[in-house]
Every structure is written in structure tokens, then in C-alpha cells.
Amino acid sequence: MKLMSFPGAMNERVRLRINTIDFRFNRTRWSAVFLSALISILFCLSASSFSFAQQMLVGDEFIWKKDASTGNEIASSRSESSLNFFDIGDLSYYSQYLVEQDVRRISAAAGLTIERSPTKNSTIAIVHDTKVFSRLKNDKHSFNLLGFSDDLIEMLEKRTPDDAKCVTMTVTDNQNNIATTIVLLSEKFDGCLVRAELDSFGISAPDISARTLIDVCVLYEARRSNFRDRKSLAKETPRLRDLCIAKADEAK
Numbered sequence: 099m100k101l102m103s104f105p106g107a108m109n110e111r112v113r114l115r116i117n118t119i120d121f122r123f124n125r126t127r128w129s130a131v132f133l134s135a136l137i138s139i140l141f142c143l144s145a146s147s148f149s150f151a152q153q154m155l156v157g158d159e160f161i162w163k164k165d166a167s168t169g170n171e172i173a174s175s176r177s178e179s180s181l182n183f184f185d186i187g188d189l190s191y192y193s194q195y196l197v198e199q200d201v202r203r204i205s206a207a208a209g210l211t212i213e214r215s216p217t218k219n220s221t222i223a224i225v226h227d228t229k230v231f232s233r234l235k236n237d238k239h240s241f242n243l244l245g246f247s248d249d250l251i252e253m254l255e256k257r258t259p260d261d262a263k264c265v266t267m268t269v270t271d272n273q274n275n276i277a278t279t280i281v282l283l284s285e286k287f288d289g290c291l292v293r294a295e296l297d298s299f300g301i302s303a304p305d306i307s308a309r310t311l312i313d314v315c316v317l318y319e320a321r322r323s324n325f326r327d328r329k330s331l332a333k334e335t336p337r338l339r340d341l342c343i344a345k346a347d348e349a350k
Contacts (some may be wrong), residue, residue: 175298182218187227207314264290315342
């Protein structure tokens with residue numbers, strides 16, 4: 099089933115069609131030093147309090163799905179080493195900067211890079227628009243122009259109630275690799291946006307915290323070592339948690 103092909107950049111026709119401001123971000127890269135320092139501060143907050151560290155169970159926030167062939171529970175995560183995203187619509191002014199910050203923080207913790215290139219398909223698609231749900235119902239072609247397939251539009255419709263203000267959906271393949279995350283939001287602000295950003299990396303949490311960033315780091319360090327099932331991750335988590343804190347200390 100074909101889901102989508104989100105372009106990294108859109109032509110003028112598309113921008114006019116959805117009545118949006120130009121969504122292209124300033125391509126100036128945050129330096130590796132700044133990103134490392136940011137993650138280090140957050141990680142060290144978790145290590146500075148013994149009681150907090152004792153209470154924290156890394157891995158609680160992972161998203162698990164059962165492998166049909168083995169029956170093992172597999173943690174969701176991204177398979178590619180880089181990603182792209184877009185945030186468009188007449189309300190995107192309220193979210194673009196925060197989304198940019200959040201995705202960069204989470205990506206840095208995961209050891210992934212952001213590729214802001216027109217040739218790189220976006221795997222996080224945010225439509226932040228006052229009329230997004232009326233368009234979903236009455237103007238499906240506007241979603242086709244954004245790269246949404248008919249199958250994906252149908253999936254979104256099925257999970258959208260009549261009074262919807264925010265709808266999110268993360269799609270994974272049969273190996274629990276995250277394919278894409280969609281956010282439809284018609285309000286200026288809603289916590290669903292941050293939750294969806296984390297969900298798009300395989301983390302179920304209400305907000306970005308020190309604990310969450312440690313979980314992100316552990317999840318992707320484990321994936322790079324080919325530890326994805328619950329049993330392996332439970333065994334390796336203490337070692338990987340220490341590794342993530344050590345990496346943060348080295349980056350200071």
C-alpha cells in the first residue's frame with residue numbers, strides 16, 4: 099500500500115492552495131557543539147539527583163509492537179540516519195520555531211541528522227491550519243498536492259471525529275520501523291504536537307524531558323547494536339544508559 103511521498107519543498111501552487119505562509123526554515127545549522135551542550139545539560143540533570151535516577155526506569159516510554167513472525171515485542175524506531183519535516187498552514191507561525199527546536203533536540207539525542215533538502219522526503223508532516231479538517235473532508239486534492247496518498251487520507255479520515263482539533267498518526271512498516279508521522283492541528287497550541295514529535299522517534303511521552311532524551315539515546319544506541327526486542331533491551335538498558343550519560347559528559 100502506497101502511503102505518501104512528501105517533498106522537501108513545495109511549489110507556489112501548493113502554497114497558494116493551502117493558504118499558508120512560506121514554510122521554508124532558515125537553513126543555518128546549529129553547531130554540533132551547541133547541540134551537544136544542550137543535550138549534555140538535559141542529561142546531566144537526570145544524573146545529578148540520585149533519587150531521580152533511582153525512580154527512572156529507562157525504556158518505559160518505548161513503543162512496542164509484536165513481531166508477527168517471532169512473537170517478540172519490538173521497539174519502534176527510525177531506520178534511516180537522517181530525516182526531513184515540514185510544518186505548514188495559516189497557524190504554522192505559532193509552531194514552526196518550536197517544532198524546529200524540538201525535532202533538533204530529539205534528533206541529536208538519537209544521533210540522527212536533519213537533512214533540510216528539497217530532495218529529501220519529509221517523514222514528519224504537520225498541517226497546522228484553521229481549516230485543515232474541513233479540507234480533509236471536502237478538499238482531499240489539497241492533501242494530494244502535499245504528497246498524501248489516497249490510502250493515507252482515508253486512514254486519517256477514519257480516525258478524525260467530527261469535533262476534531264488535533265489528529266496524529268504514526269505509521270510503521272512490518273518490522274516496526276517508523277515510516278512517517280502526520281499531525282493535523284486546527285488550534286494555535288496543543289500538547290498533541292510535542293507528543294507526536296516524540297512518537298515519530300518511537301517514544302510515548304507527554305513532553306520532552308531529561309528522562310525522555312535519555313530514553314531516545316538508549317533506544318537508538320540499542321538499535322545500532324541490533325537490540326530491538328524487549329528482552330534484549332531490558333538486559334542492555336543499564337549499560338546503554340551509562341553510555342548515553344558518558345557521551346553527554348564528553349560533549350561538555
